[in-house]
Amino acid sequence: MTELTSVPVTPQAPAANRTPVEIVTAFFDAYRAQDVEAMADMCTDNADFSYIPFEVWAKQRVMRGDGKVRTIGKVIWSGLINAFPNLGNVIHHIDGNDEGDVVVACDITGTQQSAWAFIAPQGGSIVAPHLFIMHVDSDGLIDNIRAYWDNASVCSQLGHFEVD
Template identity: 30%
Template sequence: MNAEETVDQYWQAYRRHDLDGVLAHLADDVVVEFPTSQEPSRGKDSIRTVWAKLFSTIIPDISPEVVTTVAQGDTVACEFVETGTLVIPAEAAAAGIEPGGRPYTMSMVTFFHLNGDGLIDRLRSYWDTGNFAGQLGISIGVISAMQAEAHATA
């Protein structure tokens, strides 16, 4: 299977919220970088814990629609539109943030790098965090704090 086919299968599993299917395409030492995290996530086990929460409670209806894929050797770039409903937990009320679902639509780009075994060993995503926060009606600091909390409990 070539790099583009691997990434396509990754997206298919992601759309189905098939966590085992997603993880099957990741190297054990995968590094995942998002603009809302100060530090990258490292390792498949860390990703499993965080993305299990993502699919089940944080954004249970998350859905990417790939618009463009460009592959060159062991690198694949995908432009996609992600839709979903970010669920603000009840505990957020203590910080003055109204809990509940916040729908969003966001254009994103992710770069994938595959190792010699054909597994994704680096995934780096980019999106307009200001636009995302604006759609949700919260500050980007809240999004970063939620992401840090998901990692801390992982």
């Protein structure tokens, strides 16, 4: 007798059988699980990445949140997870269309345990409303991630009030 088992929807499940909303939901599940590799694997090799408010000033350079998922995106996500070991997300609304466009309204949450950018850890927690605008291509891979949030609110929640 053959035993049938169900195959759970995971980042590795065939994307062709899933809608763009299901694919992006799996991406946020991987984000919640802090699995940066799974997040990147759900994206094309050349996926665009833009965290619009993200900017870190150093003496000789400025790092902005614009580039590619596999370069800038993975670095930012890994840094966030390192600084906020309990980093999570709560999706409030997700919607998509047949062309692969998906919009996600969520909160990014966590308690800072180590330095993030130039913000020293003070044990502060964040609940940061985010708006993600993403695109899933015809192969079922994310090829564009854009995110918006109130960076001044995040800094304030962490007790960082430095202007320059």
